[in-house]
Amino acid sequence: MHILATSSASLDDLAEPIDLRQTPADVVALSFTDSDLAGLAAAWKADAARLPSMRLAALRDLRHPMSVDLWIDSVARHARVVLVRILGGYDWWRYGCDQLAAVVRERGIKLALLPGESHDEDQRLIEASTLPRAELDALLGYFREGGPANMAALVQRLARLAGSEAAVAEPVGVPKAGYYEPSLGVVDRPLSKVGGPSPPSLSCRTSPPQGGRSAFTGAGAYSSKASKEPSATPAIGETVDDRAISPPEGEMSGRTERGATELDVDNFAVVPILFYRSMLLAADVAPIDALAEALKLQGMAPVPIFVSSLKDPASLAFVEAALAALNPAAIVTATAFASGAEPGAETLFDRAGVPVFQVIVATTRREVWENNQRGLAPADLAMHVVLPELDGRILAGAISFKGEIETDPALAFRAFANRPEMDRVAQVAKRIAAFIRLQRTKRAERKLAILIPDYPSAPGRTGYAVGLDVPSSVLAMLHDLKEQGYAVEGIPQSPRALLDALEADGQGLSSEDYLRLSAGLPEGARDAVRAAWGSAEDQIGLREAPLSVLSDISPSGGGIGSSAAGSPLARPKIGESRAQGMIFPPEGEMSGRTERGATERLPLKAAAPRHFPFRAATFGNVTVALAPDRGRSADRRADYHDPALPPRHELIAFGLWLQKSLGVHAIIHVGAHGT
Structure with a gap:
């Protein structure tokens, strides 16, 4: 359904004044990102008895100048140390930077203004800060490396700057990219247990291999021996119990001592899940855990991989090597934006050569998404929908939204975390499973549905699309599919015959x-x-x-070029006019068009009294159909574009018929459609 979204806004609409009502503290930290704040909160609470008081605040709550002034007067001007990490740099919080810089110099407060992008340098932030450059670099280093240990060290360093005798440790390096296993954390190789719950959160030591079928051979590489035993692998898309594949007699099972299994790349569809390292370091990976579990229950082998960024060379190299070793059936990515390749250059996903599904770990709060007809916030739409399309990613849907977690009164901080939306997670897993099931089905066994438009317009413009001869295009597709090995039979000889078949087939x-x-x-x-x-x-x-009408836009005037009955469409040879390559009705017969371009319509068959009739025709394993109206035929324009109006029973029946009765693997929309 195409919905035109129009809205207007002023600067006053974009942010409202907020009074955080915080009390003063010795150390104050602000950031745009929930992961920064959650990491600092966890580190402070772990050693709160020996640390100076701390306040945390999200910069999203301090966008309005009045909010900034209230917060500075009540909190910042009374602090000993103020740390602010600004995603986007100085320009994204210009007023706050200027006001803080003036107040801290007046009152002798230590101020550290850090960029949100760890690899960038913002000279204006450095100049506005009061700490030496070396100290600013050290503080930024903790964020750059991330993780609980570095956040704990950062809190200790801030305490030292505030006058405490806390010990100071330098930042500890954390890999930019690596494998992750739910409930285990970072692992040196992928582990998977298809169809069952993830292994417990305990240390994982792999049993020594004794000629097993899958052996780890190097960093991210696998070698496998083919098993002669029949596979116990569940069908893709089938919900399964924990069914392990028994090894040949005398071999180890491949299970670790704690119950995890090494990844079986031969028998399961391997699906890497790419997600941001920042989620892992903030212990905010619930959506990734939920998606991995849902993919397992659909018979796939998920391999979560964390990356700092797909533009980071180290992360990119790790993912390239992992994909080459894993030979995935598909890739799921929760990373935002596009991959950043130069125009015309191959991206990471191009080289992988498999479908890439984009899932959305939304920054939009759930209640906002649920109550807003537009759904996701503009930032999420840009980062997770629009820009990833530049890489050719397939939108799979949102799997989580921001939700408030327990407020800590000591920090006066409202924490937000990624909360998985379980029905959406399950839906995404089913979509990916359906795609892989299609991928693994032989062409001759694939069942397709081709929907042609019946968009609201002038009466009788069935199959109409601007600049596209839909019926002729559908016939060409049927011929192409047959050439490629799909089971296609009885292809109509003309667009007119195709539309007649839709009216006469009597399916329902x-x-x-x-x-x-x-x-x-x-x-x-x-x-x-x-x-x-x-x-x-x-x-x-x-x-x-x-009434069904074929608009007079076909260059063939109702006929279809063909060299023989049932053969692919013939194009005019060089020097031959298009008319010479067309089939026309016998002399004295009409082509099926009226003088004004409308087609004569065959009388409808009487519908069975307990039956939803559909305008559809099946040609082997391919069904061509017109979807029923979404709403009232008298108000088609309004009903098609009304997001609050549910579809009619007939349209729901049509969808169930395609999915359950015909068992189609894929649907192809040709031209405009309003369903």
């Missing part, structure tokens, strides 16, 4: 099947449909649809 879904299949839909959704349209029984057998 019985009322009994609809009631049975729709019972699996969420109860709230079923209630909304009944409230808007009444019971399903009231709509069964109805067929509100405009």
